[in-house]
Amino acid sequence: MAIIYIDGKPLETQDGQNLLEACIELGLNVPYFCWHPALGSVGACRQCAVKQYRDENDKQGRLVMSCMTLVTDGMRISVDESESKDFRANIIDWMMTNHPHDCPVCDEGGECHLQDMTLMTGHNYRTYRFKKKTYVNQNLGPFINHEMNRCIQCYRCVRYYKDYAGGHDLDAFASHNHVYFGRHEDGVLESEFSGNLVEVCPTGVFTDKTLKEHFTRRWDYTTAPSVCVHCALGCNITPGERYGKLRRIRNRYNRSVNGYFLCDRGRYGYEFVNSDKRPKAPLKRQMIDGKPVHVPMTRDEALSEIGKFFSNGSKAIGIGSPRASLEANFALRALVGAENFYLGLSKADGKLLSAVLEIVLSGPARQPSLGELKDHDAVLILGEDMTNVAPIAALNIRQSVNNQPRANAKAMGIPEWNDLPVRRAMDTDRGPLFIASVAPTRLDDVATQTFHATPDGIASLGFAIANFIDPQSPAANVSGEVRALAQQIATALQSAQKPLVVSGPSCRSEAVIQAAANIAWALCRKAKPAGIYFAAPESNSVGLGLFGGANIENAAEALRKGGADTLVVLENDLYRRVPAALVDELLSLAKHVLVVDHQYSATAQKAEYVLPGATFAEGDGTLVNNIGRAQRMMQVFNPEGEITESWRWLRRLRAASGKGREDEWISFDSFLHALVAEIPAFSHILDAAPTAAFRVGGLKIPRQSHRYSGRTAMKANVAVSETGVTADPDSPMSFSMEGFSMMTPAALMSSFWTPGWNSAQSITRFQEEVNGPLEGGDPGVRLIEPQPDSAVPYFDAVETNESHDAAWTALPLYHIYGSEELSASSPAVAELSPKPYAMLHSDDARARGLLDGDAVTVKIDGQEISTSLKTNDTMARGVVCLPAGLEDAPYIEFPAAAEILRSVTS
Amino acid sequence: MLRKMFDVLEGLYSHLRSMGLVLKHTFAKRVTVQYPEEKPPLAPRWRGRIVLTRDPDGEERCVGCYLCAVACPVDCISLQAAEREEDGRRYPEFFRINFSRCIFCGYCEEACPTYAIQLTPDFEMCEYNRQNLVYEKQDLLISGVGKYPGYNFYNVAGLATKGKPKGQHENEDAPVDVRSLLP
Structure with a gap:
């Protein structure tokens, strides 16, 4: 801890920080552009200048760039001193000499860091009388809109894109005051993380192209904290809604999960919510002109008709889903009975998932959280293409390869945040990162060694590595070349401080998963704090796995046996999971087929009844990510028609069939308590977010900003008298701008704003320290912890069969x-x-x-x-x-x- | 005694003066007008019915920036921005003002960066049915420039539109050649 004097006042800061970070942590308004909490300092923009004094007698002082100045004990600085203020105002004046006059048509306007900093420094009028510089824009693909005129040359985009995300096709071109940021020619940005440029760019050079189609300003969104459903990592997101349509996805900071960044699938995959093809009312299949057609029906009709199928005595088969929330799966289980509930996975998928769960539930190796992947200093990926399966995990593993080379910089006394010298000291050293996969992966460019083989070959390599680390683990029969590689990897993992083994089900091989476990366990037994990290296929795969149950093939068997006439399929397109013939058989065996889904999938199209479920943006639920972290997603907006959460439909059916009481599980919390009482493995999910009764100062937390506009006009075309605000019995949030928006717990925090900080950069105001957790701790709870003293035996090695026959x-x-x-x-x-x-x-x-x-x-x-x-x-x-x-x-x-x-x- | 006499005389004078004034005003020109038969003169900057104006080229001035909507203290303006495919100009897909809520404060006009939204000296908008006070874009858009005759946002904004590429706007240099290192 260092004491520094800012304008004569003694203040506490952390050792090793730079002055800008210290000022930000102290809540001071020091303007900056090129510094970013994840990218460090380069001192390029000269905007964060402050006055530094030699001692208390020094009245003159000197200007320093606060982002490049190490905090030292007893340091004396001034932020408000007039010379430094003038300096900062001049800098912004120069930056604005060429900035266009297009804020009204700029999508960044209202959440623009440049606007904020201009206001903060007090620049009003352009004093430069000469002509403005212009640039020609590029077409960068379907995700990013490019408007180079707005650039202030802070270099954040290339530093993020090249240095952080490992992209190759965005760069700085030309020289002097003509510097241009773009590709060498028009074309789609190659990086899977290009969407983050929207939030990294402090102005409107890179903006969200999908948002442009239905543009809305920052203050007009209805938002709620949510979780991405497009892979198993559970990145925290803030979806924004306006006029009943989902408009965009923004990153929601969570240090333990995604940090500052999202992948492009998570950021741009949201538009399925706005699809016209979705069912919006209960549908019933009827024959019209000899063709089966789904016709809408009312809720009451649907419930009384379908409810009969579940009445006393009749048996129904329920098929759950790895993309439905815990609550939805539990509601189905409660409706059909635990013995008739089947996981919506094929036999092969189920086997791979239980292999992973068995390892993480019984083994000694800890699964690091997604955010912790960055801290590991030696990584082995066994049979997984992380960039395409778990994108943000790949981004974080890419950061981990800098950890060992960074030691060079540390030895030279260069602080970690001083980006440029650190990179010079690291030179081209990277790693160690070893990737064994079937085909090349997008992380190969930073890999120390890659190894491409069949799943059996990969597994054998894995077993050989484990055998090198701990000779007690079973050996594999491998060739000399592979043996040498195995030894190299084993040595690298053993000499690291925090080794990590990454694997997953993409190879479709249990042996690969077991080999990964053997390596991690061998390291643990050699007293290394080794981590194990498994990718999972879908947003709630692990949650579903924790329920336990049989698979789709077993459901078909049960139907074949007879006794059940009704099949309920929950948020699942069976045609994507098992062969079509089996699905057709399943659907024909059941007398009645009911699908509860938000998609009009191939399975739903063949169902007798379809109930319109809610997407992540329209309902509350809990998802368990690939490492067993339970996270709550809150409803963002009230959907049109009869769309509601699947668990609510199933609850209604349960009541309509007489199995449950009418007033049972009306609220989300009571339902959650029933779930936890039934399945104790989930008992901690109650801590994932505050209950619906939670209030701040007696008030709910608003989903809308205090500047939300159009309240009395947006629905006036339908009826001029405003309707009341819909109540939300499920969460402590209100569907309006009324409520108390400060002192919000992190789990309910969807929008980050403080006066003067409207852009994505405002996040630093809500962290306990720069790059630290959100105030009050990161939301989410871990359901799976390692068994450090576990004595589980090693898995047996596979026999490889490398014959090249005709097949x-x-x-x-x-x-x-x-x-x-x-x-x-x-x-x-x-x-x-x-x-x-x-x-x-x-x-x-x-x-x-x-x-x-x-x-x-x-x-x-x-x-x-x-x-x-x-x-x-x-x-x-x-x-x-x-x-x-x-x-x-x-x-x-x-x-x-x-x-x-x-x-x-x- | 003297004091009392003075009070009486002062009172008398005050009465006579008032009567005199009333008599004088009997012959003075009247201020009140016989509205609605007779219309009052209104200042050009009177804040009445809101209109959306066009730029001198006859195109819609509104670019859908949402600043009027956010400035509105009663939240009676709502719109949706869109981009015209043929030339890349932004425009409001719909633009709605609920005049039954409007308080004619003029904040929207102050906030408007393109002089599109303007208040006019027309206040006669009474309706028997409140629903008729909801004005859509076709009710708001006029075919003139309103109070600001010469202004055209797209001449100064620097945003490339069809027929007006980069470097063609006021006070702009031709686009830089990124392949040249010359100063």
Whole structure:
């Protein structure tokens, strides 16, 4: 702790900080541009100048850039001194010489850091009389709008894009006062994290292109704290709604999860909520003109008709879903009975998920939180393409490769925040990061070593590594080359302070997951605080896994046995999980099929009844992320029609069928208590957010800003008399601007604003310290903790069978855009989803006389898939990779034996 | 005694003076007008019915920046910004003022950065049905420039639109050549 004197007042700061961070933590208004809490200082913009004095007798002082000045004990500075104020005003005057006059049509306006800083320094009129510099813009793809005129040359964009996110195609061009930030030519930004430029850029050079289609200013959104549903990481988001449509997703800071950044799938995948295809009222299938058509019905009709199927004595089968909340799955379980509740997973998916859960529930290795991934100093990824499956985890692993090289800078006495010298000291050193995968991944550019092999080959490497670390773990039969690599990896992991093993189900191999566990456990037994991190396929996969239960194939068996006439499918498109023939059989075996979903999926289209469920933005719920962190998502807005949370529909059905009381589980909290009483594994989810009775100063927390506009006009075209505000019985938030918006607990914090700080930069005002947790602690609770003294035995190594026979092993390749069901129907994401392909090693292709781009037919399980061939020089041999989960592509149960034939063109 | 006499005389004078004034005003020109038969003269900056104006080229001035809506103390303005596909100009997809709530404070006009929204000297907007006081864009948009004849936002904004690319606006240099290192 250092005491510094600001304008004569002694104040406490932390050692090793820079002066700007200290001022921000103390709540002072020091303007800045180039500094960003995640990017550190470079001293480029000269905006944060303050006066520093030698001692108490020094009246003259000197100007220093606060972001480049290390805090020292007894330091004397002044922020309000007139010379430094004039200096700062001059700097902003210069920055504004070329800034265009287009704030009214700029999407950043109202949450613009440049606007805030201009106001803070007191600049009003442009004093420069000469002409303004202009730039030609670029088309950067469907996510980012480019308006270079607004640039103030702070370099934050390239520092984020290149240095932090590892992108290669955004750079600074030209020289002197012509510096230009963009690509070498028009084109889609390659990085999967490009959307963060919107929040990183302090002005409106990079803005959200999807928002432009339905633009709304910052103060007009209705927001609530929510959780991203597009992968299993559970990144915290703030969705914004206006006029009944979801308008955009912004990052919601949570140090233990996503920190400052989101991936583009999370940021731009939201538009499925606004889709016209969604069911908005209960639907019933009727034959009209000999064709089955879904016709809408009222809520009461639906409940009385469907409720009968669950009345006393009749048995119903319920299929849950890994993309539905805990509450929805529990409500289904309560409706059909625990013995008739099936997880909405295929047998293979269920097996992989329980393999992961078994390891993390019984093993000694701790799963780090998503935010903690950055702190590990040696990482091994076993069989997972993190960028496409768990994007923000990949971004954080990319940061972890700097940890060991940073030691060079530390040895030279360079503070960690001093970005440029730290990078010079690190030079090109990176790592260690080892990636074993089937095909090249997007993290390969920072990998120390990559290893591409079949899942069995990857597993064998893993077992060999574990065997090197702890000879008691079973050895694998591997070749000399692989052995040498295994030894190299084992040494790197053992010599690290905090090694991490990352794996997941993407290889479709239990052996790979077990090999990862062996390595982590071996390290733990050698007294290394090793972490283990598993990717999971969907937003609530782990939550569903904790319920425990049988899979879809078992549900089909139960239906075949008879005794059940009703099938309830909850938020699940079965055609994406098991072969179509099995789904068709399931749907025909049941007399009545009810689907509760917010999507009009292939399964819903064939159902007798469809009940319109709520998306993440329209309902409350709890999701459990890949490491077992339970997080609450709050309802953002009231949807149109009869759309409501799935758990509420199922509760109503339970009451209508006479199984439950009419007044049971009316409120979310009472329902949550019932869930916890039934399944104690979830007891901590009650702590994920305050109850609905929570108040600050006797008031609810507003979902709208105090400057929310149009309250008396937005619905005046329908009826001029304003209706009352809808009450929210489920959360301590109000659907209006009324309430107390300060002193909000972190779990209810959706919008960050303090006077004078309207932009995304205002987050520093709500952190306990720079880059620290939100005031009051990060929201969310961990449901899974390691068993440090556990003596679970090692898993046995697999026997590898590397024979190259005629059959190929078909494996899935996941794509950040396209492989996930919900985001794939958002237009911007759909634009970037890949076309179907089959990928082979170039040598394998050549051996069969095939070339890149050839039309081929892949035969799997009697299905023939016509597609085009892609070749790759480094991927595993004997394997054909197919993109997973693309819309309209047939379901394939990976891994599968495949045959590849050249398509005959007619 | 003397004091009392003075009071009486002063009272008398005051009465006579008042009567005199009344008599004088009997012949003076009247201030009240026979509204509605006779219309009062209104200052050009009278704050009455709100209109949306057009720029000198006849295009809508409103760019949908939402500043009027946020400045409105009774929140009676709502709109949705959109971008015209043919030329990239921003415009309000809908623009609604609920005049049954409007207090004619003129804050919207003050906030407007493009001189689009203006208050006019017209206050005769009574309706028997409150619903008729909800004005949509077609009710608000006039075909003139209002109080600010010459102003055209797109001449000064620096935002490229079709037919007016970068560097063609007032006080702008031609776009920089990023491939040149010359000063």
